[in-house]
Structure formats: C-alpha cells, structure tokens
Amino acid sequence: MKTFIIIGAINAFLAVALGAFGAHGLEGKISAKYLEIWKTAVTYQMFHSTGIFIIGLLMMKFPQSGLLNWSGWLMLAGIILFAGSLYVLAVTQISVLGAITPIGGVAFLTAWLLLIIATVKHF
Template identity: 45%
Template sequence: MQTFIVLGSILMAIAVAVGAFGAHMLKSKLEPDKLKVYEVGVQYHLIHALGLVGVGLLVGQYPEEGLIELAGWFMLAGIVLFSGSLYVLSMKRVRLLGPITPLGGLSFIVGWVLVALGVL
C-alpha cells in the first residue's frame, strides 16, 4: 500500500533529522543517561519507519493482507508512543508519559507478529 511507503519514507526523514538534532544540539545539553534515552527513541524510530516501508511493499502480496495493513498501523502507533515518549522524557520531566512508552513497545511487537501472521 502506497500509504505505508510514503509514511515510512517521511518518518525515516524525520528520524534522521531528529537523530542529527540529538547528536549536534542535545549532546552538550542533556545528561548522558537522558541522551541515551533519546538515542534509543531514534533507533526504534528508524527501524520501524523502515518496517513501514516493508509493510507497504508486502500489502497486496499475501492473502492475509488485512493483517499486514493492520501491522503498519501498529508500527505507526509504536513510533508515536514509544519513540515520541522517549524524546519527551529525555528532555522534560513529564512522568505521565512513563506508562505510555511500554504501550508503544507493545505496539511494535503486535505489528511484527501481525506481519508474520499475514505472510503465513
């Protein structure tokens, strides 16, 4: 599905920009442990943006394409919830976001399981 290829590509560009911002602008401003949190957010953002491109290439190729499409939406939710919460948590002291991060991780897991089921 073209939607996931476009979303994944845009999110890859954003992830590269966010990563460069962290490396150049935040390195001297954040404590090392906070910078590590930020970097983990970037890492998962990049991986799952590529996952979205992959989902876009798989949709329509397999009989259970509905599961693969659903996987893409879970990956998108994971990027927003997991990476987004880590970005904010690394720069702000917002404790409310702490419980959101695992929901993003769960979204990533569900997304990848759905890809596997959709391909089987």
C-alpha cells in the same frame, strides 16, 4: 500500499533529522542518561520506519491483507507512543511519560506478530 511507503519514508527522514538534532543540538544540554533515551527513540523509530516501508511493499502484492494493514498502523502507533514518549521524556525529564512507552512497545510487538502471521498466510 503507497500510504505505508510514504509513512515509512517520512518517519525514516524524521529519525535521521531527530538523530542529528540529538547529536548536535542536545549534546551538552541534557545529561548523558537522557541523551541515551533520545538515541533509543531514534533507533526504534528507524527500525519501525523500515518495517512500515516493507509492509507498504508487501501490500503491493497483497493489497487486501487486513493483517498487513493493521501491522502498518500499529507500527506507526508504536512510533508515536514509544519513540514519541521517549523524545518528550528526554527533553522534559518528566518521568511519568515512561508509563506511555510500554504501550508503544506492545503496539510494536503486535505489529511484528501480525506481519509474521500475514507472511505465513500469504506465502
């Protein structure tokens, strides 16, 4: 589905931009601990942007796959909840935001599981 290719590409673009911002704009402004948290968010956003992009390519072959569709949306939700909460945590240092991060992690895990099931089912 073209939508997931676009969503994946947008998120990859944002991951690169946010990575550059972290390296150049935040260095010296936040502690090393929070800069590492920022880097973790960038890494997970990029990995899952690639996952969403791949799902978009697979949906071109299997456009009616509900498993792939759910996997793509769960990866996007994971980016928002996992990476998003880490970005905000890094710049605000509000530790309660760390409670949101595992929800995004579960979304990532579920998305990958659905992708595995879809692959077994369709190939």
